[in-house]
Amino acid sequence: MEHLNNEIDTIKEQLSEPDKTLVSNDELIKSSKYPFNKYANIFSVLLTKGNLSYDQYVTLRDSYFSRNPNLDKFEMAPRTFGQTWGEDWLKREKGGILVDPPKKDGYTSQFDLWLPTENDEGIKIEVKSSHVAEDEPESILVEKAYKKPRGTDEEISNAIKGLNFKMNFQQLKPSCCDVFIWIAVWLDDIDIWVIPSSKIVMRPENAPRRKPKDSIVSPEGVLYMGTQHQGGKGGDVPKGQIFVTNNHYDDLKQYKVSLDTLIEKIKEAK
Numbered sequence: 488m489e490h491l492n493n494e495i496d497t498i499k500e501q502l503s504e505p506d507k508t509l510v511s512n513d514e515l516i517k518s519s520k521y522p523f524n525k526y527a528n529i530f531s532v533l534l535t536k537g538n539l540s541y542d543q544y545v546t547l548r549d550s551y552f553s554r555n556p557n558l559d560k561f562e563m564a565p566r567t568f569g570q571t572w573g574e575d576w577l578k579r580e581k582g583g584i585l586v587d588p589p590k591k592d593g594y595t596s597q598f599d600l601w602l603p604t605e606n607d608e609g610i611k612i613e614v615k616s617s618h619v620a621e622d623e624p625e626s627i628l629v630e631k632a633y634k635k636p637r638g639t640d641e642e643i644s645n646a647i648k649g650l651n652f653k654m655n656f657q658q659l660k661p662s663c664c665d666v667f668i669w670i671a672v673w674l675d676d677i678d679i680w681v682i683p684s685s686k687i688v689m690r691p692e693n694a695p696r697r698k699p700k701d702s703i704v705s706p707e708g709v710l711y712m713g714t715q716h717q718g719g720k721g722g723d724v725p726k727g728q729i730f731v732t733n734n735h736y737d738d739l740k741q742y743k744v745s746l747d748t749l750i751e752k753i754k755e756a757k
Contacts, residue, residue: 501538555674561629573616574599597663610757613664617654635673650733657728661687666756680742683756703735
């Protein structure tokens with residue numbers, strides 16, 4: 488948003504003094520309500536006053552879309568994003584390789600994707616997706632979405648630690664799949680982790696409480712789930728959740744993969 492705001496501020500400076508009051512912060516607070524948000528009001532003023540042509544507006548808009556290709560993922564209904572987007576995206580990207588699970592052997596939606604293998608056993612895959620956005624409850628999701636830092640691995644790591652986000656990978660059922668694929672969606676990038684289901688276990692009652700900046704990977708090399716409402720301890724299928732914050736991103740680097748290596752890493756994880 489900073490890049491777009493700077494471009495808009497430059498154009499706003501060309502307005503006459505009386506017209507500048509139309510896009511002042513006080514006026515925008517009063518006149519900005521869904522679906523007539525702040526930017527709709529600013530652009531309507533700039534266009535009608537002749538300070539911005541329609542072609543310039545389209546160039547500004549398309550440039551913003553190009554810099555933030557995942558905007559639409561932050562505007563999806565939570566259920567659509569959480570339950571179907573990730574698996575649909577993977578099926579498109581790895582067309583014909585990752586497929587819907589076969590409807591046999593008592594399958595009742597226990598996992599999301601299937602990787603056929605030569606021995607016909609196949610690999611059961613559960614997909615979980617999360618947005619990378621500022622942990623700020625007062626703002627709408629798309630306004631607090633983060634772009635992924637750039638630079639060397641060390642620079643990226645340090646920059647991510649300086650952010651403030653908390654992703655929640657939930658409804659985790661390790662007993663129902665062989666492999667988890669976790670997807671983190673930034674405004675301009677997507678990160679993927681492939682984690683063996685054997686590495687995700689319910690936190691033992693006697694396990695020491697982890698401090699906020701402690702690694703989410705235990706000394707034994709597993710990721711502990713916290714119990715999640717129904718279906719946790721005492722349920723037929725144990726399931727839980729794991730929070731990944733800006734302090735824990737590096738903890739998962741051993742599981743990070745690219746789309747190019749995804750299939751190979753799934754087989755290795757199995």
